[in-house]
């Protein structure tokens with residue numbers, strides 16, 4: 001660990017470039033957060049200004065932490081988007097409209113410290129493995145249902161990644177061949193039946209039919225407003241149709257997880273993301289119940305299904321810890 005080596009500098013930077021916001025943080029050597037800055041993306045940031053946008057935010061958070069780049073050992077950058085890990089490039093960040101940003105190189109040139117790049121779901125799962133709910137797991141498979149459904153796997157301490165891109169795209173496991181159209185352009189992906197967007201679409205239709213009295217009072221049929229917190233509130237108010245829709249989606253996730261269960265024999269399946277944060281017991285119970293019904297007994301003996309613990313800090317923390325583990329391993 002960094003703290004045991006007196007030559008190490010005392011701080012790490014972790015960034016989370018999400019679909020709608022940039023979270024930039026400074027951690028000490030024990031990965032306690034020292035400072036954070038959250039910026040909502042303005043519309044129309046050009047890709048040629050992308051690295052400057054992130055870099056300026058890093059400068060600002062260092063100021064906030066009362067430190068300078070000379071005290072930083074490395075920068076970890078978690079990104080919601082498609083990455084080329086060999087080139088250190090953001091290939092496509094759909095919400096920002098960015099393509100082919102050599103972010104690793106540009107930030108390394110600007111700050112003169114190692115920069116590592118990691119997919120945001122990989123970072124979230126890595127943080128839970130190192131510092132959260134999945135500590136000590138031999139093999140943890142993370143599933144994060146949100147607007148889409150992200151997935152990741154840490155196997156005996158190593159993050160499973162492709163040569164260039166991230167791996168474990170659980171949201172795009174085909175669970176209903178010929179089923180609903182998915183955001184990826186294919187049909188029948190898990191994401192198209194069990195993401196927050198899929199759940200909210202079904203709830204909006206039920207609200208339109210006047211089948212969800214509590215939720216209808218909260219949001220009407222406006223799909224964009226049917227977010228995780230509203231869905232959880234409608235459940236607390238006792239909307240039986242909302243309960244049915246959410247539990248059905250959770251069971252679909254459970255059924256899909258039988259495949260990685262039998263492929264990887266994980267000892268932990270970790271559930272996270274906005275929906276799970278709002279309704280941890282519902283998701284953990286439904287996924288666990290379905291897995292125990294459908295999985296082979298020998299794969300279930302040591303399996304635990306748990307909810308993530310680190311909330312919205314998971315990605316920045318995971319990006320920083322992954323940078324630390326990578327930099328320290330290389331040096």
Ligand SMILES: [Zn+2]
Nearest residue numbers: 172182184189
């Ligand atoms: Zn898909």
